[in-house]
Amino acid sequence: MAKAPTVYDVASDAGVSIATVSRVLRRPADVRESTRERVMASVRELGYVPSGSARGLAARRTGALGLYFPGFDAMDDLDEISDLSANESPGYTLIDDVGGAQDSHQFNLYFDEVLRGAELEAWRRGFALTVAVGRGGLAADAVRDMAGRVDGLLVLSQSVPDDALEQLARRIPIVVLASKAEGGPFDSVTVSNREGMHALAAHVIGDLGSGDIAYVAGPLDSPDDTDRWAGFVSALRERGMEPGDVRLRRGEFTRASGRRAGADLLASGDLPKAIICANDQMGLGVLDALNGSGVRVPDDVVVTGFDGIEAANLSSPRLTTVHQPMEMVGRAAIQLMQRRLDDPEAEPASMRLPVKVLLRESSERK
Amino acid sequence: MAKAPTVYDVASDAGVSIATVSRVLRRPADVRESTRERVMASVRELGYVPSGSARGLAARRTGALGLYFPGFDAMDDLDEISDLSANESPGYTLIDDVGGAQDSHQFNLYFDEVLRGAELEAWRRGFALTVAVGRGGLAADAVRDMAGRVDGLLVLSQSVPDDALEQLARRIPIVVLASKAEGGPFDSVTVSNREGMHALAAHVIGDLGSGDIAYVAGPLDSPDDTDRWAGFVSALRERGMEPGDVRLRRGEFTRASGRRAGADLLASGDLPKAIICANDQMGLGVLDALNGSGVRVPDDVVVTGFDGIEAANLSSPRLTTVHQPMEMVGRAAIQLMQRRLDDPEAEPASMRLPVKVLLRESSERK
DNA sequence: CTGAAAGCGCTAACAA
DNA sequence: TTGTTAGCGCTTTCAG
Numbered sequence: 031m032a033k034a035p036t037v038y039d040v041a042s043d044a045g046v047s048i049a050t051v052s053r054v055l056r057r058p059a060d061v062r063e064s065t066r067e068r069v070m071a072s073v074r075e076l077g078y079v080p081s082g083s084a085r086g087l088a089a090r091r092t093g094a095l096g097l098y099f100p101g102f103d104a105m106d107d108l109d110e111i112s113d114l115s116a117n118e119s120p121g122y123t124l125i126d127d128v129g130g131a132q133d134s135h136q137f138n139l140y141f142d143e144v145l146r147g148a149e150l151e152a153w154r155r156g157f158a159l160t161v162a163v164g165r166g167g168l169a170a171d172a173v174r175d176m177a178g179r180v181d182g183l184l185v186l187s188q189s190v191p192d193d194a195l196e197q198l199a200r201r202i203p204i205v206v207l208a209s210k211a212e213g214g215p216f217d218s219v220t221v222s223n224r225e226g227m228h229a230l231a232a233h234v235i236g237d238l239g240s241g242d243i244a245y246v247a248g249p250l251d252s253p254d255d256t257d258r259w260a261g262f263v264s265a266l267r268e269r270g271m272e273p274g275d276v277r278l279r280r281g282e283f284t285r286a287s288g289r290r291a292g293a294d295l296l297a298s299g300d301l302p303k304a305i306i307c308a309n310d311q312m313g314l315g316v317l318d319a320l321n322g323s324g325v326r327v328p329d330d331v332v333v334t335g336f337d338g339i340e341a342a343n344l345s346s347p348r349l350t351t352v353h354q355p356m357e358m359v360g361r362a363a364i365q366l367m368q369r370r371l372d373d374p375e376a377e378p379a380s381m382r383l384p385v386k387v388l389l390r391e392s393s394e395r396k
Numbered sequence: 397m398a399k400a401p402t403v404y405d406v407a408s409d410a411g412v413s414i415a416t417v418s419r420v421l422r423r424p425a426d427v428r429e430s431t432r433e434r435v436m437a438s439v440r441e442l443g444y445v446p447s448g449s450a451r452g453l454a455a456r457r458t459g460a461l462g463l464y465f466p467g468f469d470a471m472d473d474l475d476e477i478s479d480l481s482a483n484e485s486p487g488y489t490l491i492d493d494v495g496g497a498q499d500s501h502q503f504n505l506y507f508d509e510v511l512r513g514a515e516l517e518a519w520r521r522g523f524a525l526t527v528a529v530g531r532g533g534l535a536a537d538a539v540r541d542m543a544g545r546v547d548g549l550l551v552l553s554q555s556v557p558d559d560a561l562e563q564l565a566r567r568i569p570i571v572v573l574a575s576k577a578e579g580g581p582f583d584s585v586t587v588s589n590r591e592g593m594h595a596l597a598a599h600v601i602g603d604l605g606s607g608d609i610a611y612v613a614g615p616l617d618s619p620d621d622t623d624r625w626a627g628f629v630s631a632l633r634e635r636g637m638e639p640g641d642v643r644l645r646r647g648e649f650t651r652a653s654g655r656r657a658g659a660d661l662l663a664s665g666d667l668p669k670a671i672i673c674a675n676d677q678m679g680l681g682v683l684d685a686l687n688g689s690g691v692r693v694p695d696d697v698v699v700t701g702f703d704g705i706e707a708a709n710l711s712s713p714r715l716t717t718v719h720q721p722m723e724m725v726g727r728a729a730i731q732l733m734q735r736r737l738d739d740p741e742a743e744p745a746s747m748r749l750p751v752k753v754l755l756r757e758s759s760e761r762k
Numbered sequence: 763c764t765g766a767a768a769g770c771g772c773t774a775a776c777a778a
Numbered sequence: 779t780t781g782t783t784a785g786c787g788c789t790t791t792c793a794g
Contacts, residue, residue: 034567036787047765052789062763077563082545083458084787086449087770094526094545142508149529158542160460160526163515176524179448179460197443201400344710402771413781418773428779450771453786 035076044072055080086179094158095367096180097148097360098173099141100189140337140356144207147360148184155368157181170194177202182367184360187218187253203370205363208254209380217366218380219359223254226352226385227261227306227336234304234332234350234393235269241303244277246291246316248308252283258308258336277302281312288315296323301331304393310335310342313349317392332393338386347391355383401442410438421446452545460524461733462546463514463726464539465507466555506703506722510573513726514550521734523547536560543568548733550726553584553619569736571729574620575746583732584746585725589620592718592751593627593672593702600670600698600716600759601635607669610643612657612682614674618649624674624702643668647678654681662689667697670759676701676708679715683758687712698759704752713757721749 037048044051046069053061054069061069072078086092145161152159162176173190177183182203185195198204199216209218235243245262248255263273279294281287288311295301296319307313313335320327327333327347335342338353362381370376403414410417412435419427420435427435438444452458511527518525528542539556543549548569551561564570565582575584601609611628614621629639645660647653654677661667662685673679679701686693693699693713701708704719728747736742 037789038787048788049765049767049790050763053764056789060763065763077566079540079544079564079567081453081787082541083449083452084770085544085789087447087453087772088787088789090770090789092449092545142511145508145511145527149527153529153531153538158526158528158545160524161511161515162524163519165519172519174445175448178445178451179458179524198445200443201445341706341710344707346712404771414772415774415781415783416779419780422773426779431779447771450786451773453788454771454773456773456786 034081035078036081039076040069040072040078043076044069091181092179093156094160094180095148095152095182095184095364096176097145097159097161097184098164098176098189099162099186100164140339143356144360144363147357148364149360150357151361151364155364157364164189174198182371184363184367188251203367203374205366205370207359207363215378217370217378219362219366219383220380221354221359221383222385223257223336224261224264226387227258228265229261230334230336230350230352230387231262231265231306232268233387233389234306234334235265235271237393238303238332242275242277244279244295244302244305246279246281246288246305246307246312248281248283248312250280255283255308262306281308281315283309283311285311285315285318288312289318290315292316292319296320296325301325304332304334307333307335310337310339310349310351313351313392314341314345317345317347317349328391328393328395334393338388343390345392350390350393351388353386353388355385358383400447401444402447405442406435406438406444409442410435457547458545459522460526460546461514461518461548461550461730462542463511463525463527463550464530464542464555465528465552466530506705509722510726510729513723514730515726516723517727517730521730523730530555540564548737550729550733554617569733569740571732571736573725573729581744583736583744585728585732585749586746587720587725587749588751589623590627590630592720592753593624594631596700596702596716596718596753597628597631597672598634599753599755600672600700601631601637603759604669604698608641608643610645610661610668610671612654612671612673612678613644613646614649614678616646621649621674628672647674647681649675649677651677651681651684654678655684656681658682658685662686662691667691670698670700673699673701676703676705676715676717679717679758680707680711683711683713683715694757694759694761700759704754709756711758716756716759717754719752719754721751724749
């Protein structure tokens with residue numbers, strides 16, 4: 031790897047000053063065409079690649095945005111890849127897949143789609159996107175390190191301690207995704223969790239006419255869960271019911287926890303007429319538990335989820351759910367960031383994105 | 397946003413030199429504990445965040461790695477998000493989902509998993525990961541820009557023009573994913589495409605005993621496709637058959653193209669006994685075409701895919717396929733990069749990762 | 763339209 | 779153990 035050429039090398043090769051080289055790259059219009067061509071020729075010939083660091087330092091902007099997501103702490107038992115050399119063994123084994131998505135997938139699905147949206151929108155605006163997934167307790171350090179190398183930070187709600195976030199916010203713009211506090215100090219993007227769950231629950235309850243209902247909630251510290259529950263309760267009240275009338279189970283947004291909730295309800299001996307779940311994974315878990323037992327969905331019991339992940343469209347029966355525009359969340363976040371970068375003094379804004387209720391076979395009798 | 401404090405601010409606040417501040421952050425062990433604590437106190441108080449650019453410039457390494465993937469050019473018709481203010485409308489509509497994965501998903505699935513592996517492995521090694529998805533013809537520019545801001549580049553094969561890549565390789569280490577040329581000038585990671593397809597095809601052909609076979613290939617310029625085809629052909633020859641004995645259809649690795657191939661085969665009036673597809677998406681497409689027509693899979697015709705994407709495990713019948721360890725591809729790439737960074741003079745290495753044949757209902761009669 | 767020169771904030775010798 | 783001092787490679791006034 032030969033020493034990389036710098037502006038100086040290009041400048042002397044082209045017989046101009048370094049300022050001119052810089053101009054050719056940044057504002058080509060300010061340079062006479064003949065000069066520009068001469069410089070570009072040198073650039074090509076030398077294989078010049080401008081240093082992002084130098085540029086960032088001088089220009090006081092890096093041209094990159096950061097996306098920070100919390101991770102699972104359970105990722106440490108991944109097996110090592112041992113051998114670097116080409117693998118001469120057959121390289122395959124025959125197995126009959128036992129199938130099934132990992133639970134960690136749930137989160138990944140969300141992450142992947144948000145990332146995709148953010149990346150797209152960032153690219154459109156000429157930003158690079160740096161991603162980091164938090165692990166363990168090092169969140170504050172990792173995000174701080176990231177903060178030092180980007181022009182703005184997108185952070186998933188709850189992934190960084192509040193105080194650390196406020197500290198960082200003094201140095202760099204921050205947009206919070208799926209924030210709980212829409213009126214907070216940060217720009218944020220949220221989805222209509224409450225309205226979506228309200229609409230779904232109202233439909234299910236209305237359809238049912240009567241009969242008892244179970245609700246499988248998510249973790250207590252999840253703002254999403256809180257909002258969805260609120261939407262559910264309001265739908266309940268519209269029909270003259272109270273939260274106390276509902277059988278409540280709490281999971282962790284994982285398929286396994288949904289499975290447990292389903293088994294538990296099943297074991298109680300008297301199944302509710304509907305099981306409303308706070309997210310798709312848990313809904314699928316409930317379906318898993320029910321499917322083995324001879325219970326018919328939706329005839330015996332209606333099951334619903336929330337999120338609109340693809341797996342919910344591939345289960346049998348397909349899961350009725352509320353679809354979140356996850357890719358849009360990523361795009362919206364970048365848009366908010368752009369706005370903030372353009373006008374640092376603007377009032378914090380929050381964008382709420384609409385959701386769609388998707389009625390499918392797990393709730394609709396033919 | 398007040399002017400961000402620098403090492404100088406921290407240094408004077410703590411009553412030390414900037415070198416000491418730097419040391420406290422980089423090599424804490426080299427500093428007396430009392431000094432270290434004083435400095436850290438100032439760091440916290442001032443909310444100091446080291447500038448990645450300055451650091452990168454001075455240290456000649458950015459601490460970031462880049463992952464570059466090609467994208468689809470079909471992403472331009474995404475609708476704009478219009479309104480920045482909170483959405484007061486109900487925020488939902490009731491629709492009955494028509495469902496189905498987008499074709500662009502195929503690629504995303506691959507990308508997402510590789511990205512996840514790369515991010516994980518990069519994080520473990522203290523690197524940040526910057527991602528970019530190529531769009532349109534600007535690949536060379538985008539990747540060049542990226543090259544300027546990272547210490548090493550992971551590039552999906554074919555996503556960057558060869559000459560541009562060789563140019564860049566003179567300035568920065570490059571690892572190629574899914575490379576065609578294992579003996580090439582770059583470090584690379586590949587999967588056992590050939591062996592996997594060989595094993596799968598040998599099994600299917602052996603099981604069948606006799607009867608004609610169709611092969612749904614991918615794009616001609618895909619190294620993956622080439623290798624898989626080679627594996628298929630070798631399995632064929634082992635049974636005394638020749639490529640000429642097979643009905644060949646060519647798709648673009650998309651579900652829609654698989655659907656077309658399936659419909660086409662169906663229309664021919666005489667269905668083969670097996671349809672081997674070069675990837676899962678096309679296999680699923682073939683299944684789509686067949687499922688509507690009363691043809692029974694696998695009894696009338698066996699269908700297989702390649703990749704092991706999740707959707708292949710959720711179809712009915714579930715699709716027999718060859719699973720690629722996509723997350724491992726990402727991780728392996730980072731490992732190769734680390735090795736190269738540690739020893740720039742090392743011989744180019746390539747890691748071949750094993751695949752698994754997953755026999756499922758689309759090929760196995762009960 | 764082009765050049766000279768002053769930093770941008772940090773790291774890494776080298777001294778002390 | 780700590781401080782001094784060069785740069786790292788680029789952008790950006792300010793002159794010319």
